[in-house]
Amino acid sequence: xxxxxxxxxxxxxxxxxxxxxxxxxxxxxxxxxxxxxxxxxxxxxxxxxxxxxxxxxxxxxxxxxxxxxxxxxxxxxxxxxxxxxxxxxxxxxxxxxxxxxxxxxxxxxxxxxxxxxxxxxxxxxxxxxxxxxxxxxxxxxx
Amino acid sequence: xxxxxxxxxxxxxxxxxxxxxxxxxxxxxxxxxxxxxxxxxxxxxxxxxxxxxxxxxxxxxxxxxxxxxxxxxxxxxxxxxxxxxxxxxxxxxxxxxxxxxxxxxxxxxxxxxxxxxxxxxxxxxxxxxxxxxxxxxxxxxxxxxxxxxxxxxxxxxxxxxxxxxxxxxxxxxxxxxxxxxxxxxxxxxxxxxxxxxxxxxxxxxxxxxxxxxxxxxxxxxxxxxxxxxxxxxxxxxxxxxxxxxxxxxxxxxxxxxxxxxxxxxxxxxxxxxxxxxxxxxxxxxxxxxxxxxxxxxxxxxxxxxxxxxxxxxxxxxxxxxxxxxxxxxxxxxxxxxxxxxxxxxxxxxxxxxxxxxxxxxxxxxxxxxxxxxxxxxxxxxxxxxxxxxxxxxxxxxxxxxxxxxxxxxxxxxxxxxxxxxxxxxxxx
Numbered sequence: 001x002x003x004x005x006x007x008x009x010x011x012x013x014x015x016x017x018x019x020x021x022x023x024x025x026x027x028x029x030x031x032x033x034x035x036x037x038x039x040x041x042x043x044x045x046x047x048x049x050x051x052x053x054x055x056x057x058x059x060x061x062x063x064x065x066x067x068x069x070x071x072x073x074x075x076x077x078x079x080x081x082x083x084x085x086x087x088x089x090x091x092x093x094x095x096x097x098x099x100x101x102x103x104x105x106x107x108x109x110x111x112x113x114x115x116x117x118x119x120x121x122x123x124x125x126x127x128x129x130x131x132x133x134x135x136x137x138x139x140x141x142x
Numbered sequence: 143x144x145x146x147x148x149x150x151x152x153x154x155x156x157x158x159x160x161x162x163x164x165x166x167x168x169x170x171x172x173x174x175x176x177x178x179x180x181x182x183x184x185x186x187x188x189x190x191x192x193x194x195x196x197x198x199x200x201x202x203x204x205x206x207x208x209x210x211x212x213x214x215x216x217x218x219x220x221x222x223x224x225x226x227x228x229x230x231x232x233x234x235x236x237x238x239x240x241x242x243x244x245x246x247x248x249x250x251x252x253x254x255x256x257x258x259x260x261x262x263x264x265x266x267x268x269x270x271x272x273x274x275x276x277x278x279x280x281x282x283x284x285x286x287x288x289x290x291x292x293x294x295x296x297x298x299x300x301x302x303x304x305x306x307x308x309x310x311x312x313x314x315x316x317x318x319x320x321x322x323x324x325x326x327x328x329x330x331x332x333x334x335x336x337x338x339x340x341x342x343x344x345x346x347x348x349x350x351x352x353x354x355x356x357x358x359x360x361x362x363x364x365x366x367x368x369x370x371x372x373x374x375x376x377x378x379x380x381x382x383x384x385x386x387x388x389x390x391x392x393x394x395x396x397x398x399x400x401x402x403x404x405x406x407x408x409x410x411x412x413x414x415x416x417x418x419x420x421x422x423x424x425x426x427x428x429x430x431x432x433x434x435x436x437x438x439x440x441x442x443x444x445x446x447x448x449x450x451x452x453x454x455x456x457x458x459x460x461x462x463x464x465x466x467x468x469x470x471x472x473x474x475x476x477x478x479x480x481x482x483x484x485x486x487x488x489x490x491x492x493x494x495x496x497x498x499x500x501x502x503x504x505x506x507x508x509x510x511x512x513x514x515x516x517x518x519x520x521x522x523x524x525x526x527x528x529x530x531x532x533x534x535x536x537x538x539x540x541x542x543x544x545x546x547x548x549x550x551x552x553x554x555x556x557x558x559x560x561x562x563x564x565x566x567x568x569x570x
Contacts, residue, residue: 074195093506097467105497105499107502127496
C-alpha cells in the first residue's frame with residue numbers, strides 16, 4: 001500500500017533486465033512499482049497508476065524518453081504532481097539542457113549504482129512530501 | 143489525450159469553441175445576432191521563448207482567471223468565454239445580450255474590451271511582475287454575426303471568429319506602425335531613462351555593481367524587449383543601442399560609487415556599428431564597465447567578433463556572457479568568449495531548489511568559472527529558497543527581486559540597500 005514515504009513509482013526501460021533490477025531493488029525498499037517497456041505503454045500506465053515518480057530511460061525504440069517525459073509533464077491533470085527522473089548514458093551539458101526543456105526534474109547517469117539510484121529516488125520523494133506539506137510546488141515553477 | 147480534454151482547456155478551465163457553440167445556439171437564434179471578440183495576446187510566444195513553456199502555462203492560467211473574474215462581475219447575459227484550442231494562447235468571447243436588453247452598442251463592447259484588457263494586464267503584473275506584464279500587448283478584434291437560418295450556425299460562427307481574428311491582426315499592425323513612430327520620437331527626444339538593478343556579492347550581500355536596464359519614457363516603450371524588437375524591424379537598432387549606452391554611462395558617473403561596476407547590455411550586432419568605437423565611449427575608467435553579451439544571439443563571424451572584443455579588453459573593459467545556458471551551445475562557446483563574468487540564464491534559477499538537473503548545471507558552471515578565473519552571476523533570484531540554493535552551490539554574485547528591485551534613483555535608496563526581511567533572517 002502506498003504511503004507518503006513510499007509513493008507509487010513507474011519504471012520505464014526497454015531492457016527488461018534493467019527494469020527488473022530496479023523494480024526488485026525499490027520494491028524491497030517498500031515502494032509500489034509498475035514497469036513499462038516502451039513509451040506507449042509508459043503513457044498508458046502513467047494514466048492508470050498515477051505515479052508520483054517516474055524513472056524514465058531515454059534511449060528506447062519508438063517514442064523515446066524525451067518525448068514521453070514531455071507528454072507526462074504536459075498532461076492536463078497529472079503533469080503537475082509527478083516528478084520525472086531521466087535515466088541515461090548521455091551525461092553532457094547539452095543532454096541535461098534537453099532534459100530540462102522536456103520538464104524533467106532529475107537525472108541518473110547510466111550505468112548507475114543502485115545506491116545512487118536509491119539516493120536519487122529518496123531526494124525526490126522527500127521533495128514530494130515537502131511540497132505536499134506546503135500545499136504544492138512553488139507557483140513560479142509553472 | 144481524452145476526447146473531453148479536447149473540449150475543455152486544462153490550464154484555464156475554459157471550454158473550447160467546439161464545446162461552446164451548442165450551448166449558445168438557442169440564444170443566438172432568439173436574439174438573431176452574436177458579437178465575437180477575439181483576444182490576440184501579442185508576444186505571449188516571447189514569454190515562452192524566454193522563460194519556457196511552464197511559465198507561459200502559468201501566465202495563461204492567470205489570464206483565464208482574470209478574464210473569468212471580470213466577467214463574473216459583469217451582467218452580460220448569455221455570453222461565453224472560451225479558448226480557440228486547448229493549450230493555445232488566444233481567447234474568444236461570444237456576446238449575446240439578454241432577451242430583455244437591447245442589442246449591445248459599440249460603446250458597451252468598447253468598454254467591455256477595455257475592462258477585460260485592464261483586468262488581464264493588472265492581474266498579470268500582480269502575479270508575474272512588471273517585466274512580463276510590459277512584454278505583451280492585447281489586441282481585441284471584433285465581428286458581428288447576424289443569424290441566418292438558411293446557413294448552418296457553426297459555419298457562420300467560424301467565419302465570424304476568423305473575421306475577428308483578422309481584425310485583431312490589423313489592429314496589431316496599426317499599433318506596430320504607431321510604435322515605430324514612438325521609437326523615432328524616443329530617439330529624437332532622447333526619451334529614455336535607465337533603471338539600475340543591483341548585483342550583490344552572495345556571501346556579504348554588498349553591492350558589487352549595477353546592470354543598466356533601459357526604459358522608454360513613453361508607455362509603449364517601457365519594455366526594453368519591445369523597444370529593441372521595434373528597432374530591429376525598423377532598422378534603428380544601432381541608434382537605440384547608442385542612446386541606451388550613452389544614458390547608462392551618464393548615469394554611472396552620477397550615481398555609482400567608486401569601485402562599483404556598471405553592467406551594460408550590448409548586442410553582438412552592435413559590434414558591427416562603426417560608431418561603437420572603443421575611443422568614442424565617454425567612460426573615464428573602462429575597468430569599471432562590464433559589457434554583457436547575450437548567448438541568445440548567434441555570432442556570425444567569430445574571429446572578427448573576437449577581434450572587436452580584444453580592442454575593448456585591451457582598454458580595460460570586462461565582459462559577461464548573458465543568458466548563459468539558455469541554448470544548447472554548452473560550455474565551449476562560453477569559453478571562446480573568455481568572459482570575466484557568466485550570467486546564468488533565468489530559466490536555470492527559476493525554482494532551482496526544486497530541480498536537481500538545474501542544480502547540477504549551475505554547479506558545473508561554477509566549477510568551470512572557477513577554473514577559468516570568472517565569476518558566476520545568478521539573475522532572476524526571486525525566492526528565499528532560490529537564493530539559499532545558489533549560495534550553497536557557490537554562485538559568486540546574485541541579482542533579482544528577492545535581493546533588490548531595479549531603480550532609476552540608485553543614490554537615494556542606497557547605501558546599504560536593506561535586504562528583504564526573509565533574506566536578512568536567512569543570511570544570519
